[in-house]
Amino acid sequence: xxxxDLVERPGAWLSMGPETGVAISSRxxxxxxxxxxxxxxxxxxxxxxxxxxxxxxxxxKVSELDGALVLKIDQLDPVDRQILRERHLISNELVDxxxxxxxxxxxxESVAVMVNEEDHLRLQVISPGINxxxxxxxxxxxxxxxxxxxxxxxxxxxxxLTACPTNVGTGLRASVMVHLPGLSLMHxxxxxxxxxxxxxxxxxxxxxxxxxxxxxxxxxxxxxxxxQSEVEIxxxxxxxxxxxxxHEHNARQRLMEGRESQVRDLVGRAHxxxxxxxxxxxxxxxxxxxxLRLGIELELVRNADxxxxxxxxxxxxxxxxxxxxxxxxxxxxxxxxxxxxxRERLAKLTIEKDLTRDAT
Amino acid sequence: xxxxDLVERPGAWLSMGPETGVAISSRxxxxxxxxxxxxxxxxxxxxxxxxxxxxxxxxxKVSELDGALVLKIDQLDPVDRQILRERHLISNELVDxxxxxxxxxxxxESVAVMVNEEDHLRLQVISPGINxxxxxxxxxxxxxxxxxxxxxxxxxxxxxLTACPTNVGTGLRASVMVHLPGLSLMHxxxxxxxxxxxxxxxxxxxxxxxxxxxxxxxxxxxxxxxxQSEVEIxxxxxxxxxxxxxHEHNARQRLMEGRESQVRDLVGRAHxxxxxxxxxxxxxxxxxxxxLRLGIELELVRNADxxxxxxxxxxxxxxxxxxxxxxxxxxxxxxxxxxxxxRERLAKLTIEKDLTRDAT
Numbered sequence: 259x260x261x262x263d264l265v266e267r268p269g270a271w272l273s274m275g276p277e278t279g280v281a282i283s284s285r286x287x288x289x290x291x292x293x294x295x296x297x298x299x300x301x302x303x304x305x306x307x308x309x310x311x312x313x314x315x316x317x318x319k320v321s322e323l324d325g326a327l328v329l330k331i332d333q334l335d336p337v338d339r340q341i342l343r344e345r346h347l348i349s350n351e352l353v354d355x356x357x358x359x360x361x362x363x364x365x366x367e368s369v370a371v372m373v374n375e376e377d378h379l380r381l382q383v384i385s386p387g388i389n390x391x392x393x394x395x396x397x398x399x400x401x402x403x404x405x406x407x408x409x410x411x412x413x414x415x416x417x418x419l420t421a422c423p424t425n426v427g428t429g430l431r432a433s434v435m436v437h438l439p440g441l442s443l444m445h446x447x448x449x450x451x452x453x454x455x456x457x458x459x460x461x462x463x464x465x466x467x468x469x470x471x472x473x474x475x476x477x478x479x480x481x482x483x484x485x486q487s488e489v490e491i492x493x494x495x496x497x498x499x500x501x502x503x504x505h506e507h508n509a510r511q512r513l514m515e516g517r518e519s520q521v522r523d524l525v526g527r528a529h530x531x532x533x534x535x536x537x538x539x540x541x542x543x544x545x546x547x548x549x550l551r552l553g554i555e556l557e558l559v560r561n562a563d564x565x566x567x568x569x570x571x572x573x574x575x576x577x578x579x580x581x582x583x584x585x586x587x588x589x590x591x592x593x594x595x596x597x598x599x600x601r602e603r604l605a606k607l608t609i610e611k612d613l614t615r616d617a618t
Numbered sequence: 619x620x621x622x623d624l625v626e627r628p629g630a631w632l633s634m635g636p637e638t639g640v641a642i643s644s645r646x647x648x649x650x651x652x653x654x655x656x657x658x659x660x661x662x663x664x665x666x667x668x669x670x671x672x673x674x675x676x677x678x679k680v681s682e683l684d685g686a687l688v689l690k691i692d693q694l695d696p697v698d699r700q701i702l703r704e705r706h707l708i709s710n711e712l713v714d715x716x717x718x719x720x721x722x723x724x725x726x727e728s729v730a731v732m733v734n735e736e737d738h739l740r741l742q743v744i745s746p747g748i749n750x751x752x753x754x755x756x757x758x759x760x761x762x763x764x765x766x767x768x769x770x771x772x773x774x775x776x777x778x779l780t781a782c783p784t785n786v787g788t789g790l791r792a793s794v795m796v797h798l799p800g801l802s803l804m805h806x807x808x809x810x811x812x813x814x815x816x817x818x819x820x821x822x823x824x825x826x827x828x829x830x831x832x833x834x835x836x837x838x839x840x841x842x843x844x845x846q847s848e849v850e851i852x853x854x855x856x857x858x859x860x861x862x863x864x865h866e867h868n869a870r871q872r873l874m875e876g877r878e879s880q881v882r883d884l885v886g887r888a889h890x891x892x893x894x895x896x897x898x899x900x901x902x903x904x905x906x907x908x909x910l911r912l913g914i915e916l917e918l919v920r921n922a923d924x925x926x927x928x929x930x931x932x933x934x935x936x937x938x939x940x941x942x943x944x945x946x947x948x949x950x951x952x953x954x955x956x957x958x959x960x961r962e963r964l965a966k967l968t969i970e971k972d973l974t975r976d977a978t
Contacts, residue, residue, distance in 0.1 A: 519896045519897055519954050520896075520897065522896040523895050523896035523897040523957070526894035526895055526896055527890075527891050527894060527895050529890075529894055530887075530889075530890025530891050530892075530893055530894035530895070531887050531890050531891065532890075533890055534886035534887060534889055534890035535883050535886055535887050535890070536879045536880075536882040536883035536886055537879055537880065537883040594879050597883070
């Protein structure tokens with residue numbers, strides 16, 4: 259299996275589970291480092307490669323990773339790296355690394371381990387919907403298996419040591435990706451974000467740190483990794499995200515009660531543009547797909563499903579688009595190709611009638 | 619025949635002739651006043667009514683106006699006045715007048731005479747396309763017939779006297795409504811407008827003085843009424859407008875050669891939105907219909923014709939919309955009803971396939 263074999267499959271962060279809706283996917287990652295080895299940022303080239311080799315070796319012995327794809331970052335072309343980034347399998351930081359860094363990822367993309375990113379190991383598990391308890395059980399098992407083959411840098415009074423102090427302790431970052439078009443239309447995202455940051459949670463856009471909330475997608479995650487147990491962190495996050503989901507449903511209900519025409523207008527315009535535009539940036543596309551997704555979930559649109567929206571979100575990103583086309587093209591050309599792909603994939607639908615019905 | 623009988627018919631300024639395209643319609647109006655009577659702005663209520671009566675009487679004797687609709691402005695409700703304004707039959711100034719002002723208009727709306735607007739008489743003839751010579755012959759004949767029954771205020775060395783000095787002399791204003799989406803997309807409208815004003819022509823938006831160019835519609839007219847003969851004024855305007863039309867066609871050709879995707883994008887988005895929006899202001903609608911019209915004229919859209927675009931331009935304006943609905947509604951409600959009407963009237967079309975084809 260090669261990176262390009264992933265392209266036409268649903269990405270793990272967008273795959274569909276029964277509980278997918280406002281909560282699109284959940285993710286837990288653990289930061290781990292090897293005792294006695296320099297952190298990746300301090301290690302020389304030779305040491306990095308040695309550390310990576312021993313880690314790849316250990317990962318090969320973990321049964322949960324049987325049959326996983328092993329990728330050395332320096333052996334991947336820029337488009338492949340971009341595809342992995344777009345599938346949320348690697349970070350921006352890993353994209354730019356060279357020899358001695360890499361990724362081990364299971365075929366279903368539910369488990370991914372970055373090697374020599376900021377830390378020696380970044381273990382990640384991901385699943386659709388909000389599912390943090392099960393994810394924790396899974397990553398904890400993988401972490402324990404791995405510890406049979408590697409000795410982690412660990413201080414009994416602090417916890418796991420990490421390159422950046424913000425990860426010290428549990429080394430755990432749990433996050434849930436939520437879709438909040440209702441709160442966004444009601445201009446209530448900002449107070450929610452402020453409230454969350456006051457209780458020690460972080461809110462980021464679709465593509466992680468420093469990115470805007472394209473498509474009304476927000477990642478909610480814990481900030482604190484020290485002084486709380488993993489189970490406490492996860493329990494707290496699950497609880498708060500459940501509240502946010504209630505807020506979002508509430509906002510959608512208020513919208514349909516008081517501003518149905520506005521919602522139908524947003525959804526109808528989004529569908530009309532997606533179906534007939536000839537130039538489209540990925541940012542605009544995410545925003546329009548967000549509106550279409552809202553329409554599907556509010557049952558304003560019937561002959562479409564969220565799977566198609568997810569597919570388009572992934573396939574129209576620059577890396578995926580170029581791999582499908584089998585050529586490297588400029589951003590301007592991508593806007594043409596992206597619009598065409600969206601037109602073609604939506605042309606199968608016959609959802610027009612739903613959208614042209616009036617607010618009642 | 620009453621004002622509401624006009625509603626579902628094409629307005630004269632939007633009616634279709636063989637030469638309609640960039641030039642939508644041509645119009646000539648003559649300002650005339652009755653010798654020895656005070657201008658409308660200075661006349662008292664009683665005098666105004668007397669003058670109006672004598673003018674209505676004279677208009678009744680002109681054979682070109684046989685069977686025309688005679689409307690006293692104070693007997694029309696606000697929606698009827700708005701409808702006449704939207705059909706370019708009366709001015710904003712006449713809309714606000716009371717007893718002693720009115721309109722005589724032929725059934726085909728090609729001849730309209732405002733009584734006691736700024737001047738005692740404002741004679742107007744209108745036709746599709748660019749057609750100023752024939753319009754001049756027609757209005758000149760009506761003017762001569764009318765002069766058999768009225769004595770105009772005229773000074774041999776100056777010409778016709780008018781309430782505002784800008785109309786003194788010929789009292790003639792000729793104008794052509796042109797649709798310039800190509801020049802607009804190429805950002806070349808401004809230099810054209812500047813050039814025209816340097817040679818003594820005025821450029822205004824769709825609804826006359828002080829209005830913006832909604833829907834890329836521009837009225838080009840003469841500024842000077844004194845010191846030139848009617849034939850000179852009209853000949854000059856015809857010549858210049860013909861040049862503007864050539865510029866517009868040239869801009870469209872350059873767009874299709876160098877920026878076809880951009881044109882298809884504009885047209886496709888306009889159609890997608892018109893077909894599926896649930897809220898639409900009249901300004902946005904004019905802009906979107908302008909894009910659709912461009913698409914039809916460039917043969918990017920085939921199963922639609924400009925007649926439908928014209929119909930929607932007229933019927934979705936506030937007065938027409940309210941008369942069709944048979945109730946007075948707020949601007950917010952009009953946005954809902956306007957969007958619905960556009961969706962319904964466009965639903966008959968099957969132009970999707972054309973618009974989803976790619977630029978070649």
